Amino acid sequence: MQGVMFMCSLLSIVTTVGIIIVLLADTWRFFGEVSIVEFITGTTWTPLFENKQFGILPLLSGTLLTTGIACLLAVPVGITIAVYLNEYASPKFTAVVKPILEVLAAVPTVVYGFFALQFVTPLLQQFIPGLAGFNALSPGLVMGLMIIPYITSLSEDALRAVPNSLREASYGLGANRFQTAFKVLVPAASSGIVVSVILAISRALGETMIVAIAAGQEPRLTFNPLHAVETITTYIVQVSMGDVPQDSIEYRSIFAAGITLFVFTFLLNNLSFWIRKKYQQRYE
Amino acid sequence: MSRKRSTAKIKDKLFKLVAIAFTTIALLSLVLLIGDILIKGFARVNWSFLVNLPSRHADQAGIYTALAGMVSLLVFTMITAIPIGILSGIYLEEYGKDSWFARFVEVNISNLAGVPSVIYGILGLQLFVRTTGLGNSILAGSLTLALLIMPIIIVSTREAVKAVPDSLRQGSLALGATKWQTVYKVVLPASFGGILTGIILSTSRAIGETAPLIVVGALAYVPFIPEGPMDQYTSLPIQIYNWTTRPQADFVTNAAAGIIVMLVFTFLLNAVAITLRNRWYKKVKI
Numbered sequence: 354m355q356g357v358m359f360m361c362s363l364l365s366i367v368t369t370v371g372i373i374i375v376l377l378a379d380t381w382r383f384f385g386e387v388s389i390v391e392f393i394t395g396t397t398w399t400p401l402f403e404n405k406q407f408g409i410l411p412l413l414s415g416t417l418l419t420t421g422i423a424c425l426l427a428v429p430v431g432i433t434i435a436v437y438l439n440e441y442a443s444p445k446f447t448a449v450v451k452p453i454l455e456v457l458a459a460v461p462t463v464v465y466g467f468f469a470l471q472f473v474t475p476l477l478q479q480f481i482p483g484l485a486g487f488n489a490l491s492p493g494l495v496m497g498l499m500i501i502p503y504i505t506s507l508s509e510d511a512l513r514a515v516p517n518s519l520r521e522a523s524y525g526l527g528a529n530r531f532q533t534a535f536k537v538l539v540p541a542a543s544s545g546i547v548v549s550v551i552l553a554i555s556r557a558l559g560e561t562m563i564v565a566i567a568a569g570q571e572p573r574l575t576f577n578p579l580h581a582v583e584t585i586t587t588y589i590v591q592v593s594m595g596d597v598p599q600d601s602i603e604y605r606s607i608f609a610a611g612i613t614l615f616v617f618t619f620l621l622n623n624l625s626f627w628i629r630k631k632y633q634q635r636y637e
Numbered sequence: 638m639s640r641k642r643s644t645a646k647i648k649d650k651l652f653k654l655v656a657i658a659f660t661t662i663a664l665l666s667l668v669l670l671i672g673d674i675l676i677k678g679f680a681r682v683n684w685s686f687l688v689n690l691p692s693r694h695a696d697q698a699g700i701y702t703a704l705a706g707m708v709s710l711l712v713f714t715m716i717t718a719i720p721i722g723i724l725s726g727i728y729l730e731e732y733g734k735d736s737w738f739a740r741f742v743e744v745n746i747s748n749l750a751g752v753p754s755v756i757y758g759i760l761g762l763q764l765f766v767r768t769t770g771l772g773n774s775i776l777a778g779s780l781t782l783a784l785l786i787m788p789i790i791i792v793s794t795r796e797a798v799k800a801v802p803d804s805l806r807q808g809s810l811a812l813g814a815t816k817w818q819t820v821y822k823v824v825l826p827a828s829f830g831g832i833l834t835g836i837i838l839s840t841s842r843a844i845g846e847t848a849p850l851i852v853v854g855a856l857a858y859v860p861f862i863p864e865g866p867m868d869q870y871t872s873l874p875i876q877i878y879n880w881t882t883r884p885q886a887d888f889v890t891n892a893a894a895g896i897i898v899m900l901v902f903t904f905l906l907n908a909v910a911i912t913l914r915n916r917w918y919k920k921v922k923i
Binding site: 354355357358359361362364365366368369371372375376378379429430433434436437438441450452453454455456457459460461462463464465466467468470471472498501528529530531532534552555556558559560561562565566586589590593594599607608611614615618619621622623625626 | 645646648649652653655656657659660662663664666667669670673674677720721722724725727728729732733738739741742744745746747748749751752753754755756757758759760762763764767784787788791817841844845846847848851852854874877878881882889892893896899900903904907911
């Protein structure tokens with residue numbers, strides 16, 4: 354039985370290795386036909402057109418733009434709510450609000466996509482006349498809404514883990530709630546808060562359905578949030594939906610796009626893991 | 638000094654206002670999201686919507702094949718992921734604890750949990766759809782989803798097992814039970830609530846996953862009920878995606894109606910999981 358259980362545990366490692374091998378194998382063949390320099394520095398991405406060009410930068414800019422908008426919304430809002438729930442709100446209020454926020458995290462992303470395209474975009478268009486039907490702003494904001502609970506929940510855990518003695522010492526010195534929160538608690542919980550933000554960024558980078566539905570499918574090197582853009586994840590979905598022959602350069606391009614995304618999220622996840630391990634025992 | 642104190646007081650008040658505003662915005666967004674979907678789709682949710690086959694005519698289209706595909710997917714996903722996930726979680730916590738292997742797997746699982754779901758789709762596409770030759774079948778989709786939710790089950794199993802007090806284990810071992818008997822007859826029943834919570838949450842996750850299924854070839858239009866694991870399929874989120882991206886307003890209504898059905902499943906599962914978790918934690922604490 355122990356052997357069977359060991360094999361089961363091994364499966365998670367096999368999965369990781371599998372992901373890396375699968376991505377690398379076809380990416381390798383992809384770079385047999387496309388120069389890696391063109392891939393990294395090219396500013397046009399048109400693998401599905403007659404004149405094929407494979408510059409990843411437009412997809413990357415689309416990905417970073419939507420993620421950036423999401424973080425601009427979610428980081429301040431998420432951390433503020435976490436501090437509020439931890440230091441200001443009554444335990445009763447927190448007990449009601451936290452589960453409701455967790456509902457936000459449980460909503461399937463295709464539902465957020467619907468919300469972005471059918472509600473948020475028309476709403477924004479009433480205030481911003483030049484806003485295209487597909488744009489980076491609306492899915493970016495909705496993605497921000499989606500990751501707020503990740504940041505709030507993890508940051509609140511970090512704040513709660515700060516020992517009460519620090520809090521009491523701060524109040525004892527005459528500091529008020531605001532000073533205690535931002536000069537003592539937040540710095541003390543900073544590693545946990547940073548981890549929550551990193552994980553949220555990683556989540557936003559890999560988010561697929563919201564941007565696939567509401568951001569459009571136009572790879573364009575721009576940082577204008579009012580334009581339609583295409584993210585790496587959207588491109589993968591776009592190719593999967595179409596009739597691309599299996600042994601073609603278009604097919605292999607999703608592996609090259611996928612590995613670009615994987616490298617980013619992999620680095621961010623490991624960074625967060627490292628921070629968590631390094632700082633978690635500070636107060637124990 | 639007093640002036641400094643008064644600015645501190647103002648900052649305190651100001652922060653409180655901003656924080657209440659932010660919390661309200663977040664909660665209000667959830668209300669708007671659900672309200673918008675209910676307004677757009679509630680009138681469309683009826684019996685014929687649930688049992689009709691897909692159609693080119695929005696008012697005749699139903700989600701029967703999508704529901705059937707979703708249930709079949711879930712069945713095969715869970716019978717793969719649950720035993721492997723639980724056994725793996727128990728091994729890491731009860732047998733391999735503190736070994737370099739367990740630590741390595743821990744890093745690895747935290748990494749897997751952060752891999753974008755669309756990447757799992759690419760893995761499934763190459764591994765199950767092409768190399769294993771399963772094609773665009775339910776089985777290929779289920780195995781892909783199983784890999785995706787396995788980390789959730791492993792982590793929740795580990796935490797549930799960790800929460801079982803050592804005294805129970807020692808008592809069992811002292812009575813002459815073997816390690817496996819202790820795990821099977823003492824630890825597993827004691828941690829059952831926590832493990833079940835993880836399973837329910839992972840089911841909810843599997844229901845809503847869309848991107849990996851698109852990549853492994855779930856079709857948007859399947860006019861028949863899948864009869865076996867090798868059949869082609871569609872699933873509710875895929876159907877919703879397809880309807881959402883159509884320009885006609887009637888299909889958007891269908892999408893909203895489909896979302897209502899899916900959210901009922903998701904919220905019910907989450908409500909059960911939260912109730913179970915609260916009850917179980919109370920029990921463990923005593």
